[in-house]
C-alpha cells in the first residue's frame with residue numbers, strides 16, 4: 001500500500017538542522033513533500049534548496065531579501081511563492097497542507113513560528129529548545145490544548161523519548177522511572193586548565209570535538225549552557241523534577257542519554273553523533289526509516305567514559321539548573337541573557353568567562369514572576385536583552 005505523502009515545513013532550512021532534515025527528506029520522496037522552507041538572510045542557499053525541492057513557499061526576513069530570492073527563483077523554482085517575516089513564518093507553520101513542522105530556527109526568534117505550528121495541531125519536531133525554555137509550562141499547555149504531536153529532535157531528548165515506555169505520554173514521568181541521565185560531551189574545553197578559560201577565542205569555542213552545529217549552540221556546548229537549556233527542556237518535555245535529572249559528562253557522545261528504572265535497569269540509546277538519526281526517528285515515528293547515518297562501530301570506541309560535571313568549569317550549567325529550580329520567569333531571563341552574551345562573545349565584545357558573569361547579573365537583577373501569557377514572555381525577553389546590552393556597554397567602557 002502506498003503511503004500518502006506528508007507535507008513538511010522546515011523552519012530554519014539553511015541551518016545545520018535544516019540541512020540535515022532536507023538530507024533525510026531527500027531519501028524519502030515517497031513519504032514527504034516540502035511545502036515550505038525558511039531562512040533569515042541566507043538567500044542563496046535557500047534558493048539552491050528551492051531549486052531542488054520546489055516548495056510552495058519560501059520565507060525570508062524582509063522585503064529586500066525577498067526581492068533577491070524572487071530574482072534567484074525566477075528560473076530555478078518559479079512556482080515558489082516568497083513570503084516575509086514572522087507573519088510569513090507563522091503562515092507556513094499553520095498551512096493546512098502541512099503535516100510536520102521542523103522547528104529549527106535558532107534562539108528566541110523561533111518562538112512565534114514554533115507556537116503557530118503547535119496551535120495548528122501539527123506534528124512539531126522540536127529542535128528549537130529555546131522556545132520551550134522561554135515559555136515552559138505555557139508551551140506544554142498549548143500542546144495539550146491543540147493536540148499537537150510534539151517530538152524531540154535534540155539528540156538527548158530524542159534518546160530519552162526512545163528509552164521511555166512507548167505508550168507513555170509526554171509531560172508526565174511514567175511510573176517506574178527513577179531518573180533521567182542527561183549526557184553531554186563536555187565540549188572543547190573539558191580538559192583545559194580552568195584558569196585558561198578566560199582567554200579562549202570564539203574560533204576555539206565553536207570547534208566542537210564531536211558534533212558539527214550552528215555557532216550559537218556550539219558556544220552553548222562549550223559553556224555547557226546547552227546542557228543547562230536541555231536540563232530545563234527535559235523537565236518540561238518529560239514532566240520531571242530537577243531532582244529526577246542528572247547531568248553526566250560522556251566525552252565520546254556515543255550514548256545520547258539514558259533512563260534509569262526502579263528495578264536497576266538503565267536503558268541507553270546509542271549511535272553515531274549525527275542529527276539525521278533523531279530527525280529520521282521523529283519524522284518516521286512510530287515507524288523506523290533510513291537516515292543515511294553509518295552503522296555504529298563499537299570497536300572503534302574501545303571505551304566509553306563518564307564523569308561528573310564541574311561547576312567551576314561550567315558555571316552556566318549551574319545557573320541554568322538554579323533557574324529551573326527557581327521557576328517562573330527565571331528561565332526566560334536566563335535564555336535571553338545567554339543569547340545576548342553569546343552574540344557579544346562571538347563578536348569579540350566580551351570574554352568567554354563574561355558569559356556566565358553577565359547571565360548571573362541579569363538573573364540577580366530580575367524579579368521572578370509567574371508566567372501566564374506568551375506576551376509576558378516576549379516582554380521579559382526584551383527587557384532582559386535591554387539589561388544585558390547595558391551590562392555589556394558598561395563592561396566595555398570600564
Ligand code: NAD
Nearest residue numbers: 012013014015016017039040105106109127128129213214
Ligand atoms: P544554525 O545557526 O545552523 O541555523 C539557524 C537557522 O535559523 C538558519 O536557517 C537561519 O537562517 C535561521 N534563523 C536564524 N535567525 C533567525 C531569525 N531571527 N528569524 C528567522 N530565522 C532565523 O543553527 P542550528 O545548529 O541548526 O540550530 C537550530 C536549533 O536547533 C537551535 O535551537 C539549536 O539549539 C537546536 N539544535 C541544534 C543541534 C545541531 O546539531 N545543530 C542539535 C540539537 C538542537
Ligand code: MG
Nearest residue numbers: 154155156230
Ligand atoms: Mg542536544
